[in-house]
Amino acid sequence: MRLKQQQLCGWGRYPVQACLCYRPEKLNELGPLKPESIPRGQGKSYGDAALNAGGNVILTERINRFAAFDPQQGTVTVEAGVTLAALLDFLVPKGWFLPVVPGTAGVSVGGCIAADVHGKNQHQYGNFAQSVVSLELIVASGETLEISREQHAPLFHATTGGMGLTGLIKSAKLRLLPINSSYMLTQNFAAENLDALLDIFSRRKEQDPYSVAWLDCLGHGTQLGRGIYTAGRHAEPDEIGRDGRQPLAWHHRSRPLPLTGPLSLCLHTATARQFNQRYYKKHAARTTPEVQPAQKYFFPLDRFNNWNRLYGKKGFIQYQCVVAEAQAAEAIRSMLETLQNAKVPVYLGVLKRFGSHKSGLLSFPMPGYTLALDIPLRTKAVFATLERLDEIVVQHQGRVYLAKDARLDSATFAKMYPDFGQWRSIKQEYDPQGLFNSSLYKRLTGESGR
Numbered sequence: 001m002r003l004k005q006q007q008l009c010g011w012g013r014y015p016v017q018a019c020l021c022y023r024p025e026k027l028n029e030l031g032p033l034k035p036e037s038i039p040r041g042q043g044k045s046y047g048d049a050a051l052n053a054g055g056n057v058i059l060t061e062r063i064n065r066f067a068a069f070d071p072q073q074g075t076v077t078v079e080a081g082v083t084l085a086a087l088l089d090f091l092v093p094k095g096w097f098l099p100v101v102p103g104t105a106g107v108s109v110g111g112c113i114a115a116d117v118h119g120k121n122q123h124q125y126g127n128f129a130q131s132v133v134s135l136e137l138i139v140a141s142g143e144t145l146e147i148s149r150e151q152h153a154p155l156f157h158a159t160t161g162g163m164g165l166t167g168l169i170k171s172a173k174l175r176l177l178p179i180n181s182s183y184m185l186t187q188n189f190a191a192e193n194l195d196a197l198l199d200i201f202s203r204r205k206e207q208d209p210y211s212v213a214w215l216d217c218l219g220h221g222t223q224l225g226r227g228i229y230t231a232g233r234h235a236e237p238d239e240i241g242r243d244g245r246q247p248l249a250w251h252h253r254s255r256p257l258p259l260t261g262p263l264s265l266c267l268h269t270a271t272a273r274q275f276n277q278r279y280y281k282k283h284a285a286r287t288t289p290e291v292q293p294a295q296k297y298f299f300p301l302d303r304f305n306n307w308n309r310l311y312g313k314k315g316f317i318q319y320q321c322v323v324a325e326a327q328a329a330e331a332i333r334s335m336l337e338t339l340q341n342a343k344v345p346v347y348l349g350v351l352k353r354f355g356s357h358k359s360g361l362l363s364f365p366m367p368g369y370t371l372a373l374d375i376p377l378r379t380k381a382v383f384a385t386l387e388r389l390d391e392i393v394v395q396h397q398g399r400v401y402l403a404k405d406a407r408l409d410s411a412t413f414a415k416m417y418p419d420f421g422q423w424r425s426i427k428q429e430y431d432p433q434g435l436f437n438s439s440l441y442k443r444l445t446g447e448s449g450r
């Protein structure tokens with residue numbers, strides 16, 4: 001089965017090349033690992049992390065069995081191809097949730113560990129790896145190792161956030177979060193500009209277990225960086241109201257986006273500006289606490305299974321970075337002004353706060369603020385502007401998220417990830433021939449895979 005590398009990677013400097021894909025039905029069908037291989041979960045990373053131009057890709061979607069559920073200990077053990085959607089379908093009606101979920105449930109457990117994903121509670125809880133008790137990893141020699149913070153600890157810290165380059169995650173034992181309802185209690189706080197928004201994040205960091213802000217990146221002058229901060233926490237059954245709501249109801253389903261007309265007409269700067277204006281006004285007026293289903297709060301885009309088509313044929317690029325807290329206002333303002341001066345529109349901006357939890361060696365989160373920008377790919381000029389953004393990020397001790405990246409060069413990567421040397425010596429110990437390799441790795445290192 002052949003999978004064509006995303007068109008995105010063919011823009012500019014990277015050629016489009018096919019990868020050979022293998023999809024074992026069971027782990028014992030995997031056979032000896034082929035040189036130049038990378039595991040792939042649900043392929044929801046935005047760039048080339050789960051692609052391998054000219055090499056092999058191991059599809060893990062059928063490696064999706066549930067192994068154990070222990071309600072006494074609050075843990076579940078699953079194969080790596082299980083999706084968060086499938087896990088939550090199983091767990092929520094029993095009163096459990098995953099301590100960390102990203103913005104979509106359509107991702108695999110293996111993908112979440114390999115990218116050490118974060119959620120809206122990173123500032124209080126940490127990353128996905130925080131909930132991993134232990135995992136089984138098939139390393140380059142073919143051997144399966146059980147790894148954790150206690151066993152093979154360096155390999156554990158290289159694998160969480162290691163983008164699939166230390167081995168194939170076979171299964172994982174995850175710690176769970178008890179919940180009394182499948183609803184969230186949320187509250188909006190409007191901020192007229194960036195300083196006001198950062199001030200809300202800073203003031204509420206201890207009291208809000210979950211928080212996220214929508215940012216109007218098309219606002220100018222005094223409105224630059226205005227946004228809506230949304231606080232959230234799991235609701236108690238007596239808070240969810242009457243309306244016949246079942247405390248642990250869970251219906252997480254997607255449907256096709258009802259698109260009509262030529263797709264390229266879907267989103268434009270003028271419509272995005274109008275949308276932002278309306279969104280800000282509507283949510284700024286709704287400041288009383290609200291109850292909403294957890295799936296709506298955590299996974300708003302999952303309601304439609306092809307929302308990305310809104311960006312038309314050329315698609316979009318997501319740029320996600322984190323910058324140090326002390327310089328966040330200056331860095332974010334400078335990034336937004338750079339984009340506006342270059343006339344590069346941003347249709348969606350999301351801001352979150354990160355805390356100081358220790359992560360894997362290549363994990364993205366660090367203390368500060370993370371900004372995610374959805375930018376339509378209309379011209380190649382976008383790439384030159386993003387390189388300018390990289391410079392601002394480096395100047396402010398930050399980094400770009402590898403799970404969202406398709407364009408960072410090796411020199412900039414080295415400045416953003418100072419622990420790469422330490423990570424690479426662990427990879428070399430377990431994978432001396434560089435068997436695990438990906439398009440991302442080749443691009444970031446200019447090396448073959450060792």
Ligand SMILES: Cc1cc2nc3c(=O)[nH]c(=O)nc-3n(C[C@H](O)[C@H](O)[C@H](O)COP(=O)(O)OP(=O)(O)OC[C@H]3O[C@@H](n4cnc5c(N)ncnc54)[C@H](O)[C@@H]3O)c2cc1C
Nearest residue numbers: 041042043044045102103108110111114117118163164169
């Ligand atoms: C709408 C949307 C919202 C998102 N929101 C967030 C967010 O809020 N926070 C966040 O952190 N991320 C977010 N992401 C990114 C996403 O969570 C990560 O890219 C995640 O890694 C995707 O999981 P996947 O199963 O699709 O993995 P893939 O994209 O298939 O692979 C990602 C990486 O994991 C590796 N990998 C996958 N399976 C295995 C395995 N079994 N063993 C070893 N390595 C493996 C791959 O080699 C690759 O390097 C979002 C993505 C989308 C599309």
